[in-house]
Amino acid sequence: xxxxxTPYRSGQSGxxxxxxxxxxxWTKFRTVRGWIIAAIVVAALTAAAPIWLASxxxxxxxETCVRGxxxxxxxxxxxxxxxxxxxxxxxxVHQPIGTNGSITVRVxxxxxxxxxxxxxxxxxxxxxxxxxAKAGIIIKSSTRPGTVYAAAMVTGAHGVxxxxxxxxxxxxxxxxxPQWLRLTRSGDTITxxxxxxxxxxxxxxxxxxxxLPPTAQVGLFVASPDFNEATGNGDNRIGGPxxxxxVFDHVHLTGGSAGQSWTGxxxxxxxxxxxxxxxxxxxxxxxxxxxxxxxxxxTNGAFSVHGTGDxxxxxxxxxxxxxxxxxxxxxxxxxxxxxxxxxxxEYRRGLIRTTLASSPRRGRVLAAKTIVIGAVAFVAGLVxxxxxxxxxxxxxxDNGWRPPVWxxxxxxxxxxxxxxxxxxxxxxxxxxxxxxxxVVFRRSTSAVMAIIGLVVVPVxxxxxxxxxxxxxxxxxxxxxxxxxxxxxxxxxxxxxxxAPYHACFPLAGWNGFxxxxxxxxxxFAGASYLLxxxxx
Amino acid sequence: MDATIEVAGLRKRFGSTVAVDDxxxxxxxxxxxxxxxxxGAGKSTTxxxxxxxxxxxxxxxxxxxxxxxxxxxxxxxxxxxxDAGALQPSRRARDHLLWLAHSQGLGAKRVSEVIxxxxxxxxxxxxxxxxxxxxxxxxxxAGALLGDPPVLMFDEPFNGLDPEGMAWIRGLLRLLAxxxxxxxxxxxxxSELEDNADHLVVIGRGRLVADTSVADLVAAASKDRVMLRxxxxxxxxxxxxxxxxxxxxxxxxxxxxxGLPAEQIASVLGNSGVSFSGLSAHRATLEEAYMELTREAVxxxxxxxxxxxxxxxxxxx
Numbered sequence: 001x002x003x004x005x006t007p008y009r010s011g012q013s014g015x016x017x018x019x020x021x022x023x024x025x026w027t028k029f030r031t032v033r034g035w036i037i038a039a040i041v042v043a044a045l046t047a048a049a050p051i052w053l054a055s056x057x058x059x060x061x062x063e064t065c066v067r068g069x070x071x072x073x074x075x076x077x078x079x080x081x082x083x084x085x086x087x088x089x090x091x092x093v094h095q096p097i098g099t100n101g102s103i104t105v106r107v108x109x110x111x112x113x114x115x116x117x118x119x120x121x122x123x124x125x126x127x128x129x130x131x132x133a134k135a136g137i138i139i140k141s142s143t144r145p146g147t148v149y150a151a152a153m154v155t156g157a158h159g160v161x162x163x164x165x166x167x168x169x170x171x172x173x174x175x176x177x178p179q180w181l182r183l184t185r186s187g188d189t190i191t192x193x194x195x196x197x198x199x200x201x202x203x204x205x206x207x208x209x210x211x212l213p214p215t216a217q218v219g220l221f222v223a224s225p226d227f228n229e230a231t232g233n234g235d236n237r238i239g240g241p242x243x244x245x246x247v248f249d250h251v252h253l254t255g256g257s258a259g260q261s262w263t264g265x266x267x268x269x270x271x272x273x274x275x276x277x278x279x280x281x282x283x284x285x286x287x288x289x290x291x292x293x294x295x296x297x298x299t300n301g302a303f304s305v306h307g308t309g310d311x312x313x314x315x316x317x318x319x320x321x322x323x324x325x326x327x328x329x330x331x332x333x334x335x336x337x338x339x340x341x342x343x344x345x346e347y348r349r350g351l352i353r354t355t356l357a358s359s360p361r362r363g364r365v366l367a368a369k370t371i372v373i374g375a376v377a378f379v380a381g382l383v384x385x386x387x388x389x390x391x392x393x394x395x396x397x398d399n400g401w402r403p404p405v406w407x408x409x410x411x412x413x414x415x416x417x418x419x420x421x422x423x424x425x426x427x428x429x430x431x432x433x434x435x436x437x438x439v440v441f442r443r444s445t446s447a448v449m450a451i452i453g454l455v456v457v458p459v460x461x462x463x464x465x466x467x468x469x470x471x472x473x474x475x476x477x478x479x480x481x482x483x484x485x486x487x488x489x490x491x492x493x494x495x496x497x498x499a500p501y502h503a504c505f506p507l508a509g510w511n512g513f514x515x516x517x518x519x520x521x522x523x524f525a526g527a528s529y530l531l532x533x534x535x536x
Numbered sequence: 537m538d539a540t541i542e543v544a545g546l547r548k549r550f551g552s553t554v555a556v557d558d559x560x561x562x563x564x565x566x567x568x569x570x571x572x573x574x575x576g577a578g579k580s581t582t583x584x585x586x587x588x589x590x591x592x593x594x595x596x597x598x599x600x601x602x603x604x605x606x607x608x609x610x611x612x613x614x615x616x617x618x619d620a621g622a623l624q625p626s627r628r629a630r631d632h633l634l635w636l637a638h639s640q641g642l643g644a645k646r647v648s649e650v651i652x653x654x655x656x657x658x659x660x661x662x663x664x665x666x667x668x669x670x671x672x673x674x675x676x677x678a679g680a681l682l683g684d685p686p687v688l689m690f691d692e693p694f695n696g697l698d699p700e701g702m703a704w705i706r707g708l709l710r711l712l713a714x715x716x717x718x719x720x721x722x723x724x725x726x727s728e729l730e731d732n733a734d735h736l737v738v739i740g741r742g743r744l745v746a747d748t749s750v751a752d753l754v755a756a757a758s759k760d761r762v763m764l765r766x767x768x769x770x771x772x773x774x775x776x777x778x779x780x781x782x783x784x785x786x787x788x789x790x791x792x793x794x795g796l797p798a799e800q801i802a803s804v805l806g807n808s809g810v811s812f813s814g815l816s817a818h819r820a821t822l823e824e825a826y827m828e829l830t831r832e833a834v835x836x837x838x839x840x841x842x843x844x845x846x847x848x849x850x851x852x853x
Contacts, residue, residue: 008539008565008686008716010612014641024639031631032624350622354679357587357616358639360605535590 021359021368029342029372038338039380042331046384046423049327054392057320059400077314077405078146078268081211085316085404086166087225088145089268089309091294092138094219101255102184103137103218105248106198107154110135110177112224113245113306131157132312132495133224135246135305137183139190139209140217145268149311150190150207151221152181156244161493162192162204166313169493170205177246185255188212198250219262220248222294222307228497230467241308243294249302264296268309315494320401321409321419321487322503324392328423328485329456331384332430335377336455339434340447342373347442352536362531366439370524373435374428381427385420386411406487415487418509422484429481429516430455436520436527454519455479462500470500475507478519483512538600539565539686539718541586545595548581548742555581557742558595563720563735565686568713570733570750571722572826578742579722580618583691587616599687609640615680616689620672625665629656629675632664636679650678655704669696677708688712689720694728706732726826738829746829750822757825762798764791765814766805775808776801789813 014020029035080086097103112129136153150164152172160172160179172194180195190212192204224244294307346352359365389411397408409415433455437447458477462470474480483505490496490508498504505512541563548556556578563569571579584590586597588604599607599614607613623632633647651660654674659667664675673693680688693705709732713719723729729736736753738746746753763786766772772791773783781796793801798817805812820828 008718010684010686012612012640012642012646012682012684014609014612014637014643016608016641020641021639024635027631027635027638028624028627031627031635034626345624349624350619351624353584353587353589353618354622354636355639356589357604357618358611358636360588360607360610535584 018364018368021364022371024359025365025368025372029376035338035342038334039376042335042338042377042380042427043384043387045331045334046328046381046427047387049330050324050388050392051327051395053327054320054324054395054399057323057396057399057401059320059402059406079404080146080166080313081148082165082167083404084407085314086146087268087310087312087314088147088166089266090134090221090223090311091296091305091307091309092140092143092217092219092221092265092267093262093296093303093305094140094143094217094265095253095260095262096215096257097139097185097218097253098255098257099187099214100185101218101253102182103139103254104180104182104198104250104252105137105220106180106250107135107177108247108249108302110154110156110246111244112156113243129156129244130224130227130242130495131155132310132493133222133242133244134161134311135177135222135244135248136220137181138219138221139183139185139212141212142217143265143267148209148211150183150192150209151311152183152192152194152204153221154179154181154246156224158493160194160204162207163311163493164190164207164209166311167491168207169491172204173202180250183218185212185216185218218253218256220246220251220296220303220305221267221311222246222305223309223311224307225310225312225495228495230497230499243306243308245304245306247302247304251301251303262296262298262303264294266293310494312494313489313491314405315490315496316405316488317496317499317502317504319486319488319503320396320399320406321392321415322482322485324396325385325388325419325423325485325487326459326482326503328381328385328388328426329459331381332427332456333452335380335427335431336434336451337444337448339373339377339431340438340444340451342369342435343438344442344444344447347438347536348444356536363528366436366524366528366531369435370432373431377431378424378428382420382424385423388423389416389420409487415489419485419487422481422509422513425513426481426484426516429478429513429520432520433478433516433523436523439527439531440523455516459500467497467499467501471498471506474500474505474512475515478516480505480507480512481516483507483509539716540598540600541687541689541718541720542598542601543582543586543595544597546582546585546592546597547594548578548585548590549593555742556585556592559739559742559744560595561737561744561747563687563718563737565718566713566716567734568709568719568721568729568732569735569737570726570729571720571737571739572726572729573724573739573745574830575724577724577739579724579739580691581742582739583616583618583689583720583722586689587614587618609683611636611640611680611683611685613683613685614687614689615683615685616691617673617676617680617693618689618691620669620676620695623664623667623672623675626663628661629664629667629671630660632675633678633682637682640683642682646682650681653681654678670698670701673697673701673705677705686716687718687720689722691722692724693721694723694725702728726823730822738826740830753825753829754820754822757820757828761818762793762796762801763814763816763818764793764801764805764812765789766791766810766812768810768812771808771810772805772812775804775810779804792818 077085078088133156134153138151140149141147152162154177160174162170174194180198182193184191188208191206193201195201224242227242296305433451437451441447455478458473458479462473544560546556546559585592637647654677735749776783781793784792786792
């Protein structure tokens with residue numbers, strides 16, 4: 001047989017690279033009309049479901065709650081310097097201070113006292129001292145709730161802190177009473193110090209407290225926030241007001257007006273009955289068994305102060321925005337199926353062989369598919385959430401979820417961007433999980449079931465399971481990423497029962513998304529390994 | 537890069553079943569190599585290994601001396617049609633070729649060229665799911681031709697084709713080979729390759745049965761016999777025996793000559809002045825030759841009859 005002819009050379013030259021692969025996968029996606037329609041359905045569901053949920057969810061009506069065993073949330077809140085809802089209730093032993101001055105004290109003892117909520121049998125009693133009970137010194141604009149302040153304090157379980165203007169919290173070095181504390185004022189700047197012995201001082205931090213008048217109030221304070229404990233599944237909890245007492249000595253004041261004496265004031269209302277940080281369900285609350293207002297007594301330069309309440313940002317229990325955005329789970333189911341089908345349809349038809357023969361570097365094929373389906377899902381989620389967010393916010397406001405307890409967020413606010421971008425990112429992550437499960441199982445049904453079981457089911461389980469189990473589900477499963485849809489900013493210095501039932505997620509914001517990200521990365525690596533090893 | 541496929545010592549096992557067993561052969565450029573064996577003989581498995589889709593347990597499969605996995609833009613080196621049904625039914629035929637082209641850095645212009653080449657212009661904007669098997673084969677071939685590769689592999693391209701379609705593919709294969717490409721065509725029916733393949737690689741149960749040119753195979757099966765019709769029987773027998781042939785009487789004017797090709801018989805008789813009225817090679821058909829081969833292969837391995845129904849490997853049509 002003659003083989004003397006010139007070997008044939010291909011007349012076609014093109015570029016070889018990842019961009020070509022990306023383009024091929026995008027062409028694959030856009031040329032199946034059903035997939036384009038599915039992406040539009042994702043956007044439509046993501047837009048429609050939160051709006052629908054928001055229009056059906058009515059806020060608690062304060063009238064009916066007062067008569068029953070519940071109370072509308074936030075009925076005792078004050079408006080803080082940032083215009084947001086704050087709790088500002090404590091007992092204040094004070095006198096005026098000028099633009100320059102300081103206060104130094106020793107907190108010689110501190111602990112929970114007096115009132116305890118009635119705890120039903122079978123549940124742990126309330127702690128003797130609330131972890132965020134506070135006793136310390138404060139420089140505050142006035143005794144009016146919600147005004148600016150800076151304070152240094154001993155807490156029940158979080159050591160020495162310097163806090164100012166409700167949302168700011170800095171840890172000091174000291175741990176518990178007895179403890180020396182000092183605040184110095186220089187104009188608007190207040191600096192906090194702590195010391196174990198009154199000789200060696202450590203600076204905790206410095207705060208610029210804008211709007212502090214030339215004559216402000218300085219003094220000693222005690223507060224003890226509400227006790228809260230989950231008692232079972234879902235929404236069940238017990239809670240109520242608590243109180244604490246502290247003894248201060250070595251009180252030394254500079255910059256005050258001569259001849260002034262100490263005055264005791266109850267700052268804020270809501271004590272002596274209803275809980276300050278009101279709860280939806282409150283056992284043992286009511287006018288008859290509240291802790292009563294605080295008070296003080298002084299003997300030989302030592303002050304014994306008794307108080308209840310808190311100075312902290314107000315955190316509502318119910319997060320109506322988040323509850324509404326749970327509706328995006330419907331879109332996630334479609335997006336998971338779309339991600340899986342993007343590869344299982346190739347397995348089903350044998351098209352995967354054409355794909356892998358045209359691109360033998362299989363890891364790159366999977367990467368290209370991941371980017372394409374992730375981008376498609378991100379855009380679908382983004383469009384849906386961007387439509388949903390403003391309408392949902394409006395519906396919620398119409399239904400009684402109003403400022404200051406529930407702020408009205410613009411789509412370009414921090415919360416607005418987080419919810420909208422977060423929803424898009426969650427959709428992208430879910431699509432990628434669907435895709436990689438498609439590689440692992442090579443069948444649509446198994447892949448879709450597995451990822452729905454991983455992403456959607458835990459959210460439902462977390463609501464009905466005991467709060468501890470539910471919380472762990474939302475820490476470990478990719479469902480943790482739904483934390484991005486939170487409409488309530490949560491602070492470490494507020495102790496609140498974080499119940500999945502009320503859309504509270506144990507990992508806040510992007511930390512929760514990191515769980516989904518980790519799942520996606522690990523699953524991608526595993527799928528890539530299988531794809532490279534297996535025959536097709 | 538040479539336009540060749542070289543398979544050496546290839547072994548592939550699926551669980552306890554050996555699909556390909558120590559298979560060695562070479563596909564040369566400029567000719568059509570038929571890859572023949574019964575269903576389940578390991579043809580498709582071999583092709584998948586060549587394309588890097590299945591990994592070999594032992595041995596190598598090289599395209600122009602390189603492994604498939606090392607090829608960049610592989611469709612410009614090898615074009616393959618493994619399964620005409622490997623399509624997303626809801627995707628238009630043209631779009632199927634378009635993504636494939638994009639994966640090789642090629643554009644829509646090349647797609648139009650191959651669509652024209654396989655004669656699918658009028659159907660290119662229809663969904664591939666509605667295509668007949670013949671049209672799917674054409675679409676698959678268009679995909680194989682996208683990169684204008686020097687090596688082509690077609691797995692059972694004649695399956696389900698009408699006579700017109702078969703004639704078209706035969707013509708196309710001939711054209712591709714004449715351009716200097718190496719063309720490997722698998723079939724479980726030798727008759728499909730009759731008058732078409734230049735070279736044959738025959739396998740059965742994953743093993744190589746024959747690696748031979750079509751001419752040699754037919755000659756071997758014909759056992760060199762030439763039928764000679766002559767009235768001068770004894771003279772003819774004498775001169776042919778002197779020339780080294782073995783001559784047997786087949787009839788009163790008919791001799792069966794073996795050991796000498798027909799051309800030599802004619803010249804020996806002509807030089808000796810022996811007249812004859814007919815000279816014909818006993819030519820076995822390719823099908824007969826193939827049946828003989830596979831029968832021998834099976835007998836050699838001590839198996840029972842029915843060589844063509846043996847099930848080996850995972851033949852996926």
